[in-house]
Amino acid sequence: MVEKSGASRVEKLYAVKGMNDILPSDSPQWEWFEERVRQQMERHAYRNIRTPIVEPTALFVRGTGETTDIVEKEMYAFEDRLNGEALTLRPENTPGVVRAAIEHNLTYDGGKRLYYMGPMFRHERPQRGRYRQFYQLGAEAIGFSGAEVDAELILLAHQLLAGFGLRNVRVELNSLGVASERHSHRIALIAFFERHAELLDGDARRRLHTNPLRILDSKNPAMQEMIQDAPQLLDFLGEASLKHFDTVKTLLDACGVPWSVNPRLVRGLDYYSHTVFEFVTLELGAQGTLCGGGRYDGLFELLGGKPTPAIGWGMGIERVLELVKVQGGGVLAQAPDAYAIVGDSDCFVAAMQCLQILRAEGVSVQMHAGGADVLGSIKSQFKRADASGARFALIFGADEIAQGLVTVKSLRDGAGAQSKHVLNDPVQWAKSLQSHA
Ligand code: ATP
Ligand code: MG
Secondary structure, eight states: OBOTTSOBOOOOOOOOTTOOOOOTTTHHHHHHHHHHHHHHHHHTTOEEOOOOSEEEHHHHHHHTOTTSHIIIIIOEEEEOTTTOOEEEEOSOSHHHHHHHHHHTTTTTTSOEEEEEEEEEEOOOOOBTTBOSEEEEEEEEEESOOOHHHHHHHHHHHHHHHHHTTOOSOEEEEEEOOOHHHHHHHHHHHHHHHHHTGGGOOHHHHHHTTTOGGGGGGOOOGGGHHHHHTSOOGGGGOOHHHHHHHHHHHHHHHHTTOOOEEOTTOOOOOTTOEEEEEEEEOSTTTTOOEEEEEEEOTTHHHHTTSOOOOEEEEEEEHHHHHHHHHHTTOOOOOOOOSEEEEESSGGGHHHHHHHHHHHHHTTOOEEEOOSOGGGOOOHHHHHHHHHHTTOSEEEEEOHHHHHTTEEEEEESSTTTTOEEEEETTOTHHHHGGGOTTO
């Protein structure tokens, strides 16, 4: 764009709608989250897996399910301009993990416990807690059929959320049984909805024969009363499925994690079975589901693998951090240990040599910088040092350097106290600057 004055100004660019920058003011919370996750995953013996963000579109059509909102309307699907391949930005990571597990035969020597963190993409209407690029933490236990692993995964999510200091998060459970039980339920469900056809909205009518279970999930207020009376899958479960579900509940009880059964909690896809669950809060408005998951014993076969029982969950990181904020938790940004003040531009050589060694010793130091002409007075540098939150100022003045010394001045506890140290051997005094020494 060329302005009238003749000066040219280039048009500003903005982030894509629904895709957010995570700025340095917020990133301490994200790093805190990630560190805690790594620690908990290690304690639970879950190992990290990283799969590509772009996958063949067919992976999600099959693995997420043709009749889901995600595949019907939320995918960032595109054709590779160079070779015409149908590709998609991952809307979730479970299909990618399963593809990788099949491709690399990960379960050849037994079950694997895996976790991932990263961006997912869904073309939804952006609002609080709902974005087009958002981040998920996920855990998947593949190759395990026992109910104790269902409980382990739920306990893992609980432990994480409790570790972030979160309160008032409910655990809701349901069981989807096995295929034959779902089949009997489906017949009863379709018959029920057909008897109430006049109450079904457009979405529900469309799903009646493709995915009637999803109708139970509807948020349409006009349909709620009818949905309350619909046949419940739980009533169709046989002995083995009930036993699996009971084991999960008993283990949660034994570990002191409260739960409730929500018969309307469904994952309307045929590869789901047995336990499904959600962690929900009432404190985030409409986007109150923090974490959702379930057992997907049928997915490996659907993606061309051998039958492999598996279960997993996905947690929305933005929503968890939002709840941390709402409840007044989290961490403060970490201030550097020290701030380096430089007398004049000739002092940089000695200062930077010294800082390199201090940093190698584990001290965090922010160096004053501003270009040779705008270094600023010592007084204004002290203001910056103070604002940085550092506990110490290191003063590299010309006189000190000439004597082979650097002055260390305390900015916090006992502010003003100062001492001199040898410039050429910072290893000797580095430890005295560290808060975690
Ligand atoms: P919802 O009913 O809120 O749309 P979902 O069933 O689509 O959730 P899952 O696919 O189970 O969600 O994803 C797991 C978690 O990821 C959700 O519980 C939520 O915390 C988070 N999540 C899902 N979609 C978004 C989004 N668009 N923006 C932010 N977080 C999201
Ligand atoms: Mg959704």
